[in-house]
Amino acid sequence: MPELPEVENIAMGLRQSILGRPIDKVACFSPVIIKGSRSEQWQSFLATFAGRSITSVTRRAKRLILATTDQRALVFQLGMTGKFLLKQRSDDRHKHTHLVFSFPGDQELHYVDTRRFGRLWLFDCLDPQHPDAAMEAEGMGSLGPEALRLTSNRFHALLDSQRSIKTLLLDQTRLTGLGNIYADESLFASGIHPARSSRRIGSEEATTLLRQIKGVLRRAIRAGGTTFSDFENAYGDIGRFRKRLKVYGRQGEPCRSCGGPIERIVLAGRGTHICPRCQPQDP
């Protein structure tokens, strides 16, 4: 499930593998994944990539932006299982390959998304450094600030809501980048119970939580992300952060801090992993 660290690693891989390389052709086998005002003309839009190259690969929130020098852009929201894989022309195409970029020399880049929760938007003009207004105009929804760029004052102000702190951390209109794994990990690292009311998090706790969020995200980026079910980067590498997870997916196993059993509860419809001793409900 690509969250910020996984998308960041995908972006780094694509910069190494396809940046500046002329494209022979972009083919789409599942136009249903294409959204936005240009989706009806997807064939003519994708045809314009022939002979051109991707000159910019950037990340905004969990979205991946591939852009040309004249700011024509593809924006991918990878959903649960979206990924890119480098292939040879002779390789078998995956059952759920939706898009194929062909490069000279028989190399291909496949966009694969098993569960098809991922979406692709087409842009005639998008500044990859400042994409927010254009993306919003295309109906992609508004995005909060990047988790890694937040200051603690601004973060504390964002917490003014009666929802639970975990629900808030997952709300991409408040802050962007966290998904289920890193929300649970950050809350554990901060000793905060995920069901606690967001607005009852004090400024000191908020500072701690933000520091832990950034630390968890940075370590996960360095480790190549987390592979839980099927994340892999363009080269087929899996993420090494999984073995460093402290609560996510560890229900029944001993807490690495106090030794007590990790529990799994359901919060906001999401599996939520806690150490009840290290994360008291009523601090």
Added chain:
DNA sequence: ATTTCATCCTGGAGGC
């Protein structure tokens, strides 16, 4: 206005 909830989709797990 704010918050909750069903929906999308497939493969893997578990029951029998």
Added chain:
DNA sequence: TGCCTCCAGGATGAAA
């Protein structure tokens, strides 16, 4: 073995 049911999970849009 194989069939069946259940479930995870990000984002969205409708409902409360």
